[in-house]
Amino acid sequence: MRLASSSDVGEFRGRFKWYALTVVLTFFVIIGRLFDLQILEADRYRGEARENIIRRITMPAARGMVEDSGGNVLASNRASWNIAVVPGRVLPSGRPPHRVGRYETDTWATIAGTLRLTPVERDSWAIRLREACQTDEDHSACWRSTIVREDTPRDIVVELRQHAAEHQGADVIETSVRTYPFGSLTAHLLGYVGEIDAETLVRYRPEGYGDLASDEQRKINPLGYEPGDTVGVVGLERAWEAMLRGQRGWVKRIVDARGRYRTEPAYQSLLEEPSRQDPIAGRNLRLAFDVELQKAAKHAMAKQLGGAVVAMEVRTGRVLALYSKPEYDPNEVSGAQGRARLREAFARLRPDPLAPLLDKTTTGAFPPGSTFKPFAALAGLEDDVLKPEKNEVCNQFVFYGRRRFKCTHAHGVVNLRAAIAQSCNIYFFKLAESVGIDRIARIGQLFGFGERTGLAINPESPGRMPTRAFYTNIFRGAYKLGFTLNTAIGQGAMTTTPLQLASAYAALGNGGTLFVPQVVRSVVSSEGELLQDFHPRVRRTIPMKPQNLARITDGLKQVVESPRGTAHALRDPALPVSGKTGTAQVGYASKPGESASSAWYYSRDDAWFAALYPSMAPEVAVVVLVEHGISGPAVAAPIAFEILHAYAKLSDKRKGSAP
Amino acid sequence: MARGLRPLRRIVPARDHFDWPLFLGIAALCVVGAINLYSATSAAKLALQELYVQQVYWLVVGGIVAGILASVDYRMFEKWAWPSYGVGLVLLVLVFILGRDIRGSSRWLSIGPLSIQPSETMKIALILVLAKHLHTAHGSEHRGLRDLLVPALIAAVPAALVIKQPDLGTGLILSLIFASMVMLLAVPLSLVLRLLGSFIAVVWAVWEFDLLKDYQRARIEAFLNPEHNILGTNWHAHHARVAIGNGGATGWGFMLGTQNQFHFLPDQFTDFPFPVLAEDWGFAGSCLLVTIYAFLVLRALEIAYQSRDRFGAALATGVGALFFWHAVFNLGMVTGLLPVVGVTLPLFSYGGSSVVTDLVGVGFLMSVSAHRQS
Known part of the structure; x- marks a missing residue:
């Protein structure tokens, strides 16, 4: 037996007690560690295991709806x-x-x-x-x-x-x-929503935001923006975001590591109360705006390429229609029909020279032309410089120094009343010469020219009401009389937005009160409870003599009534309108390579009509601007009349249906 | 003629000296392991849910092999030592040529429908060869470095091949089996301390001069900062620890542990079956399992102590070391005491090669036990 003879186990035996000791000690260390994990630290790990499987799932809040004054849903x-x-x-x-x-x-x-x-x-x-x-x-x-x-x-x-x-x-x-639902009809007023962009998001969720306590987070990010959220991009959607947005809710769910919901009853008790918080829907807005009148405005403008319409209640400043042409479809650009549609729509809209994305009622500023003449006249009357009955002779041309200033045609002998009715430039040049630019500008500023109206829906242009100081500044002291003359007829450096012009005419119509234009009438909860009602807000009461104002409004009536009035052709005894036409020259430098027809179109005059209806006790002011429409009397005035016709019909219908 | 019949005659005493405590311990481990595997895969995809059946097959195959080995006189195995070592080395080399690449390392060899892990079979071969060497390396009263050289060489070749795969865990286990076995020799304490010192120096050098693979380094760095990078390198270790703690004192109950049922435990059937048990059965269940392992290792040492010759003593020590180091590294890894090295939990982790290897070791133990001094 070879094996037996070589067997000397004695050498090994001394080791085994050490081996056994090592084994016992090692397993004790492991048991100790298990005791630490499973008994001493059990609560911590239990908590972490629970956190692993419980997820708060946010529930989006429904965005508030927007309705017009007749209860038509404009956004939902x-x-x-x-x-x-x-x-x-x-x-x-x-x-x-x-x-x-x-x-x-x-x-x-x-x-x-x-x-x-x-x-x-x-x-x-x-x-x-x-x-x-x-x-x-x-x-x-x-x-x-x-x-x-x-x-x-x-x-x-x-x-x-x-x-x-x-x-x-x-x-x-x-x-x-x-x-x-009304698509492009309400595009510029409502604006549209979109996915929150990275820049905005960083403003609300700066670095380290996730580590802050929840009340700290609410301080920086009161509306609780998260990536992928929908926000108002422009228009009412943006301006009233805080009201429309609502508050998201959450529900706790059991989720496995692969993100799947698990519903085994054995685990549902892990959900601590409260296990859900319902979302709060955004608040609804009720507008002063009237979609029927807006439809009429769109219809009346159908043949025009570009322009704007504003209709405003004379005695409240409430905006009834706000139409800018060309429009765009907010359903496309909000991304609701898919990102591809959105990208395609912007690719089409952005380079369009007719600027469909621009809200021409407030963002665009244009020379008002003759629609400004009543204010220049008022300046002359208020400062007692102008004698209303004094006649001037219009021979179509007048020379100041070597420069020739012209009128549409020779009006002959005109007084103030006839000069407004017939829109005689020569009369207003002479008036301006004696009144001076700063007195005109003072009245203009009182009526809100050169100042934002405060509608606060889309970025608003202040327009420009030039003064002597303005021109001196621009032209380094070389002040020319021509500046004054141009200002009196709403040309030169003077610009206005259609909304400014409408509120200025509303002030003429109501005896001198300038209102903050208002489009949102009230805020209503999602359950229909009235939360806030907005009253008309007065910007200022313009100090002037009633008889002076009466002379001006009389002149505006004559524009339609007088056989020689610029809008006389449209006179309709059933539709008593007063107003003022305007045909404003635009400075246009054609671009190199531009087609002749395009250059011809863009250098055409802008056509205006500013109207008050009914003329004896005005309720509504309507301003129509047709860009490059050539003629106020021939193009803009018929549009304003059509809209007022619709207004009259609508208000008759409403009065009829009212109890 | 007589020589050939001798092992058969030994069957009779094997039945008389059947090691019931060892058998019951192993049987308990196998049953608990299979049940735990059922829980571990219950939440998984359909294909995985069948794994425990496969495991039972392997347990049966391994059990039969173990039964046959247990009934043979262990001194027979001495003859197989060098052949099995040789085959083991050939297989390890073949892995480099034919091996399937899984997650960046080739550890598997396909033979027909079977996939075997040569590094597992190498463990048994190494134990046999070292036992044979220690058996004959007797006599000298003054053990020195020279006595350790040959066994060191025997262990170094397969360990190097395995580490090259790369499979650091198994390489480590091979080295530790070697260390546990050669320490049976009465080498002076001073030499042991010197060797330990130089080992630490080598570890330092490996770390300092960046000789580890990136993933190995990442794992050790993850171990040193356990709460860091939980979504990345520490995902396994972190969720294993959470599962164990989540078990608490008495656990969630069978197949109810949330970390496992909700898929937060990756590799729950291979390297991380213990967190499943700890989560289902809590501290009570974990203690029971650790006790079974402790019992098995101590039992192996007892068998070694009582062995009638050096071969049996060394063999039993080697098998005890195999179980001990596997259990310690796996439990240490899942409890966060040790870095994550892919080491299975004996008879608990899923895997044919390791189950059969472990049961072959058990067969050796049973045989040594049956033929020890009465």
Whole structure:
């Protein structure tokens, strides 16, 4: 027995007690560590394990609705369905060969067919989906869902859901999007919403935001913005964001490490009370705005390329119509119909020379032309420089130094009344010469020219009411009389927005009270409870002698009434309108390479009509601007009359239906 | 003729000296391990849910092998030592040529429908060869460095091949089995301390001169900062620790632990089955399992102590070391006492190669136990 003879176990035996001691001590250390983890620190780890599986899922708040004065919904929300696919599930054949799984048939072709994608779209998506799977990582894009069609029609969604098996790997994601039932009609007033951009988000959520206590967070970010949120971008949507937005809610759910909801009853007791907080819907806005009148404005402007209409209540400053042309479709640019539509729409709208994105009622400033003459006349009367009955002779031309200033034609002998009615420039040149630019500017400023009205919906241009100081500053002291003369007829450096002109005429119509234009009448809770009612706000009461104002308003009546008035052709005994026409020259330098027809169009005069109705006791002021419309009397005035006709009909109907 | 029949005659005493405590300990471990595997994979995908069945197959196969080995006189195994060592080395070399690449290292060899891990079988071969060497390396009263050289060389070759795969965990286990076995030799304490000192120096050098793979370095750095980078390198270790703590004193109950049921434990059936048990059964269950391991290792040492020859003593010590170091590294890793090294929990982790390897070791133990001094 070779083995037995070589067996000297004695050498080893001395070691075993040390070995045994080591083993016992080591396992004691492990037990000690387990005691530490499972007994002493158990609460901490239990808490962490609970945090791992409980997720607060935010519930978006419904954005507030916007209604007009007649209860028509101008902005609300609708359901929208996006279709997302998981590349690895719809195109398993594109996965690396060793990645075998449960999904083995390609369903992409079927899905693309159901989604009614074009063959080109289908194939370009197929390439992108395949590329997503060309990596070997576990959490690659191959397993992340990708949205392939936004704002999908309902019938497609129904088909996808009914035949889920054939569309393996496609999911329907329901979201809520903003909708504007009147579309482009209310574009500039309402504006539109969009996804919050990174810059804005950083302002509300600066670095380290996530570590702050919740009340600290609320201080910096009172509206609780999160990435991907919808915010008002322009218009009412932006200006009234705080009211419309609402407050998101949350619900606690049990979620596993893969992000799936788990509903086993055994775990539901882990959800501590309160387990949910319902979202608070945004507040609704009720406007003074009247969509029917807006429709009339749009209809009246149908033949024009560009321009603006403002209708304002004379005795309150409430805005009834606010129309800017050309418009855009807010449903497109809000992204509700998909990002592709949004990008395509902006690519079309941004370079358009007619500036459809610009709100011409407030953001655009234009020379007012003759519509400013009543204010120049008022300046002369107030300062007792102008004798209303004194006649001037208009021979079509007048010379100041070597410069010739001209009128439309020879008006002959005119007094103030006739000069307003017939819009005689020569009369106003002579008036300006004696009154001076600063007195004209003082009255102009009192009526709100050169100053923002405070509508605060879209960026507002202040326009410009030039003074002597202004011109001196610009032209280095070489002041010329021509500046004064141009100012009196609303030319030269003078500009106004249609909204400014409307509120100035409203002040003429109401005896001298300038209001802050107001578009939101009241704020109503989502349950319909009235939360806040806005009263008309007076900007200032303009000090002037009633008899002077009466001479001006009389002149405005004569514009229509007098047989020689510029708008006499439109006179309608059933529609007592007073107002003032304007045809303003525009300074236009043609661009190199511009076509002759384009240069011709852009150098045409702007056409204005500012109206008050009814002329004896005005209720409403309407300002119509037709850009490059050539003639105030021939182009702008008929539009204003058409709108006022609609106004009269609407108010008759309402008076009739009122109890 | 007589030589060939001798092992058969030994079957009779094997039945008489059947080691019931060892058998019951192992059986308990296998049963608890399979049940735990059922819980561990219950929440997983369909394909994984069948894993415990596979494990039962492997346990049966390993059990039969162990039964056969237990009934053979362990002195027979001495003859197999060098052949199995040779085959083991060949397989380890083949891994580099034919191995399948999984997560950046080639550890597997496909033979027909089977995938085997040669590094696992190498453990058994190493134990056999070292036991054979220690058996014959007797006599000298003054043990010195020279006595350690040959066994060191025997262990270094496979350890180097395994570390090259790279599989640091198994390389470590091979080295520790070697250390545990050669320390049976009566080397003076001063030499042991000197070796320990130079080992520390080597570890320092490896760290300092950046000889580790990036992922290995990342794991150790993760261990040194356990609460850092929980979503990345510390994900495994962190969620394992949370699962253990989440078990508390008595646990959530079978198949109810939330970390496992909600998929926060990756590799819950291979390297991290213990957190599943700790979460389901709490401190009570964990203590029971640790006690079983402690019992098995101590039992192996007892068998070694009572062995009638050096080969049996060394063999039993080697198998005890195999269980001990696997258990210590796995439990140390999941409780955060040690860095994450991929070391399985014996008879608990899923895996055919390791289950069969462990049970072959148990067969050796049973045989040594049956043939020890009565």
